Amino acid sequence: MSVSDNGIGIPEDRMDEIFLSFRQLESHASRRYGGTGIGLVLVKEFIEMHGGV
Numbered sequence: 737m738s739v740s741d742n743g744i745g746i747p748e749d750r751m752d753e754i755f756l757s758f759r760q761l762e763s764h765a766s767r768r769y770g771g772t773g774i775g776l777v778l779v780k781e782f783i784e785m786h787g788g789v
Contacts (some may be wrong), residue, residue, distance in 0.1 A: 737788055741775075755780050 746754055751757045758773040783789075 737785060 754776050756773075757777045
């Protein structure tokens with residue numbers, strides 16, 4: 737399975753954070769991009785529930 741995203745991208749030094757719930761690259765009040773930071777976490781959980789890694 738593959739998952740694609742058309743977001744702003746993730747810097748190499750922040751890759752270890754992408755599967756942490758509600759983690760966003762921009763967390764300040766005036767951030768430019770929306771979202772909750774839960775999408776990749778949910779996709780990972782669903783894949784693992786169905787036997788994927």
